[in-house]
Amino acid sequence: MNTLILRTVAPVLTALMLLFSVFVLLRGHNEPGGGFIGGLIAVSALAIYGIAFGVSAVRRAIRFHPMAIAGSGLLLATLSGLISIFAGVPFMSGLWIYPEVLGVEVPLSTVMSFDIGVYLVVVGAITSIALALEQDSEPREVVAEPPPLRAKRPRKPRPKPKVEG
Amino acid sequence: MAAPSTDISAALVLVSPHLADWLVVLPVALMIGFGAVLMMVRKSVRLHGTIAITGLALLVFLDAALLVRVSTYGPVTMVMGRWLPPFGIAFTADLFGSLMAFVSAIVALAAGVFALRDIDAGGRRYGFFPFLMLLMAGVSGAFLTGDIFNLYVWFEVLLISSFGLLILGSEPEQIDGALKYAVLNLIGTTLFLIAIGYLYAIFGTLNMADIAGKASRLRETAPLVTLTALFILAFAMKAAAFPVNFWLPASYHTPRITVSALFGGLLTKVGIYALIRVTVMLFPVEREELSLVVAISAALTMVIGALGALAQNDLRRLVGYVVIAGIGNMMAGVAIGTPAAVSGSILYALHSVVTMTALYLVAGEAARLGGAWSLSGLGGLYRRAPWFSAASLALFLAAAGLPPLSGLWPKVALLKASLDIGAWWLAAAILISAFIVTLALSRVFLLAYWRPRPEPAPELVIARDWRIAWPLGCLTALSILFGLFPETVLDLSQRAATGLAEPSAYIRSVFPGGAAP
Numbered sequence: 001m002n003t004l005i006l007r008t009v010a011p012v013l014t015a016l017m018l019l020f021s022v023f024v025l026l027r028g029h030n031e032p033g034g035g036f037i038g039g040l041i042a043v044s045a046l047a048i049y050g051i052a053f054g055v056s057a058v059r060r061a062i063r064f065h066p067m068a069i070a071g072s073g074l075l076l077a078t079l080s081g082l083i084s085i086f087a088g089v090p091f092m093s094g095l096w097i098y099p100e101v102l103g104v105e106v107p108l109s110t111v112m113s114f115d116i117g118v119y120l121v122v123v124g125a126i127t128s129i130a131l132a133l134e135q136d137s138e139p140r141e142v143v144a145e146p147p148p149l150r151a152k153r154p155r156k157p158r159p160k161p162k163v164e165g
Numbered sequence: 166m167a168a169p170s171t172d173i174s175a176a177l178v179l180v181s182p183h184l185a186d187w188l189v190v191l192p193v194a195l196m197i198g199f200g201a202v203l204m205m206v207r208k209s210v211r212l213h214g215t216i217a218i219t220g221l222a223l224l225v226f227l228d229a230a231l232l233v234r235v236s237t238y239g240p241v242t243m244v245m246g247r248w249l250p251p252f253g254i255a256f257t258a259d260l261f262g263s264l265m266a267f268v269s270a271i272v273a274l275a276a277g278v279f280a281l282r283d284i285d286a287g288g289r290r291y292g293f294f295p296f297l298m299l300l301m302a303g304v305s306g307a308f309l310t311g312d313i314f315n316l317y318v319w320f321e322v323l324l325i326s327s328f329g330l331l332i333l334g335s336e337p338e339q340i341d342g343a344l345k346y347a348v349l350n351l352i353g354t355t356l357f358l359i360a361i362g363y364l365y366a367i368f369g370t371l372n373m374a375d376i377a378g379k380a381s382r383l384r385e386t387a388p389l390v391t392l393t394a395l396f397i398l399a400f401a402m403k404a405a406a407f408p409v410n411f412w413l414p415a416s417y418h419t420p421r422i423t424v425s426a427l428f429g430g431l432l433t434k435v436g437i438y439a440l441i442r443v444t445v446m447l448f449p450v451e452r453e454e455l456s457l458v459v460a461i462s463a464a465l466t467m468v469i470g471a472l473g474a475l476a477q478n479d480l481r482r483l484v485g486y487v488v489i490a491g492i493g494n495m496m497a498g499v500a501i502g503t504p505a506a507v508s509g510s511i512l513y514a515l516h517s518v519v520t521m522t523a524l525y526l527v528a529g530e531a532a533r534l535g536g537a538w539s540l541s542g543l544g545g546l547y548r549r550a551p552w553f554s555a556a557s558l559a560l561f562l563a564a565a566g567l568p569p570l571s572g573l574w575p576k577v578a579l580l581k582a583s584l585d586i587g588a589w590w591l592a593a594a595i596l597i598s599a600f601i602v603t604l605a606l607s608r609v610f611l612l613a614y615w616r617p618r619p620e621p622a623p624e625l626v627i628a629r630d631w632r633i634a635w636p637l638g639c640l641t642a643l644s645i646l647f648g649l650f651p652e653t654v655l656d657l658s659q660r661a662a663t664g665l666a667e668p669s670a671y672i673r674s675v676f677p678g679g680a681a682p
């Protein structure tokens with residue numbers, strides 16, 4: 001979409017929403033939130049970016065193919081379940097460790113890594129669908145170049161986008 | 166953090182599971198893991214074959230180990246996340262489930278090897294192998310789960326993967342077939358879901374062992390016959406039994422032949438598996454009430470399937486109807502319901518998984534050699550490929566149920582069981598169906614193999630290919646071995662049927678300290 005307002009706001013909004021999605025993901029263990037809803041928020045962020053700058057800009061921004069992201073999430077979730085084989089408890093039992101980072105106790109668990117897996121699956125799968133839908137509706141030429149995320153620097157020539165199959 | 170002060174033994178499993186118990190969940194976890202890896206390397210099409218075949222070979226190994234474990238020590242249970250059943254989701258493998266899982270794994274490996282040749286780079290880029298892995302995750306999960314809602318979840322997993330496989334290539338014909346398949350199967354699974362909701366309202370539990378234990382107490386007051394009827398309709402739809410069978414011939418001939426082979430071999434059998442599990446193990450009394458309806462549907466399925474096979478010109482459609490005729494036989498065992506009959510059904514299911522997959526692969530290879538799918542266009546295969554023709558003939562005989570191949574024993578068991586209870590008309594239907602299928606398949610052999618080619622086409626030089634010879638050869642060998650030395654499989658299927666009729670070992674495996682209140 002070629003409006004100045006959206007194009008100006010979109011990068012900031014996308015960054016904020018992605019940050020918020022991670023917040024919702026991590027909050028989800030004890031309070032409302034979690035991987036699924038976090039993933040959906042992240043997809044909305046990418047969708048806004050896509051509406052503003054086009055599908056290829058989103059593909060460049062997320063670096064990996066969405067389906068590869070979904071696959072990595074699925075793998076992470078499966079492995080989180082399998083870790084319990086080493087602890088002598090049944091499949092998918094929640095296991096916790098409490099490492100201290102800079103004097104703060106950080107509880108980490110297989111529940112959380114499973115949820116991160118869910119987050120990645122949702123991000124990958126829904127982004128893949130959203131991009132496919134947007135791809136067909138938009139004209140083929142690039143709508144507008146997104147502004148560089150680090151402002152006030154001379155723009156480097158962008159490497160040519162990899163052609164997706 | 167301090168150790169929890171509350172008593173957790175009321176909610177959690179405290180005994181550490183035996184390492185061999187992990188065999189119950191590993192097949193599913195393995196397939197999901199391999200599917201995930203294949204999705205990550207989706208663009209590197211060359212790696213797909215190696216990764217997928219490794220995964221499927223591991224699956225065969227794990228399922229074999231599980232089968233050995235279950236047949237020696239009885240049913241194995243593992244509860245997800247340590248929660249005590251019936252609240253934790255239980256994976257319970259008994260002899261029936263692990264037998265089915267093992268045979269499906271073998272067939273999937275064979276189809277995977279065949280796909281190395283059949284599925285080109287385009288099909289792989291669409292994601293054939295990831296879908297195959299996820300399909301097998303769904304199939305294995307359905308066979309190994311001990312929770313009826315979880316069974317629904319695995320149905321969904323395999324259904325969604327099957328949609329992906331069905332439209333591989335996106336030809337208009339495929340979309341047309343996929344639409345029919347999708348709509349009918351979604352209606353079937355929705356019915357299944359409604360039945361589960363109903364069941365939960367009655368029992369307050371979804372764990373199958375728990376349901377089996379509680380059914381006798383609730384039988385007087387709860388509308389269990391209605392519930393069972395809903396389940397039977399839902400599973401009959403999945404299995405393509407007579408009044409709701411029309412989606413199968415409408416869709417199974419459209420995808421790549423490997424996909425048809427997997428579907429014909431596995432998916433309908435998952436429906437039969439669920440039917441047997443629910444009607445024979447959970448609601449045996451209600452099954453007795455409905456047995457006449459099931460028997461009529463079974464007899465019609467057999468005869469109509471066989472007649473359909475006789476009428477077809479397209480090889481793939483023909484095999485689809487042979488699949489349906491087989492479904493009728495398995496349903497006959499469910500209708501009779503005695504352990505001998507159920508053992509016949511299980512035997513038939515095992516035979517059918519192998520034979521139907523192999524028949525579809527034969528059809529694919531015949532079309533590759535002869536250059537046509539239709540019987541009118543094929544001819545002269547016998548001169549061209551004598552070994553292939555011999556294997557085809559063996560498989561045709563097996564599918565028709567003639568000695569000395571694998572189709573004979575289940576049919577004998579079912580015939581005997583139906584005569585034992587005096588259902589002569591069901592026995593007659595089995596015989597008539599077998600006779601017509603024999604006619605239909607000998608027609609194939611006559612027209613496509615013996616007859617000289619209709620018009621002498623330019624002789625194509627077709628190289629032998631291990632990726633076709635091995636899977637076909639192994640499946641045929643399996644069928645012949647089972648026909649000649651049936652004792653082991655007969656014994657296993659009889660024990661599996663007894664385990665279903667008398668599920669105390671199953672229940673004990675889920676609730677070692679006695680059933681939940």
